[in-house]
Amino acid sequence: EPEVTQTPSHQVTQMGQEVILRCVPISNHLYFYWYRQILGQKVEFLVSFYNNEISEKSEIFDDQFSVERPDGSNFTLKIRSTKLEDSAMYFCASSEALGNEQFFGPGTRLTVL
């Protein structure tokens, strides 16, 4: 069964460093998403992406965040200058169409020291 994959599973970085989290959405899906879950808290929407542009973003998704689909399969989230409070599990998701099921990857645990 097709699934969303994410790499790395765990990333440790120093405050102020840039990180890139990578995702491979399900191949025939058109909508891509990033969410995050701070330990013990709710899953929070960050951004959605369709047709090579951002469809929607939350107030969390500020100028330090960016997303890109560099080729036909990868979808990345870049955090330019990490802060301690960026430590969280970051989930990528994809859906076939707007309003359809969103399937999530296993997540990347980001630890900022």
Added chain:
Amino acid sequence: SQQGEEDPQALSIQEGENATMNCSYKTSINNLQWYRQNSGRGLVHLILIRSNEREKHSGRLRVTLDTSKKSSSLLITASRAADTASYFCATNQAGTALIFGKGTTLSVSS
């Protein structure tokens, strides 16, 4: 705004019993989706119910939606130890985002 909120926060049952979790939300929705999360792991999609649907089944899962009460329930029948996990409802409003609740932690003991 607090959109999807599950209750109870925690539920402990014996294997073979049924588990019911509820979700309430505040604004109109396009659809509502239920997810399962094992400790520290990814989110597994369970079921999607659209605003014009009232009930859906998938295996041992039964989901209902009452748009007049802005609530949904997830019933797991004949629970197993492997059902132990956190369960989340997530609502989709007008756009693309899913808004998640805090979840119900289900513990099934054998």
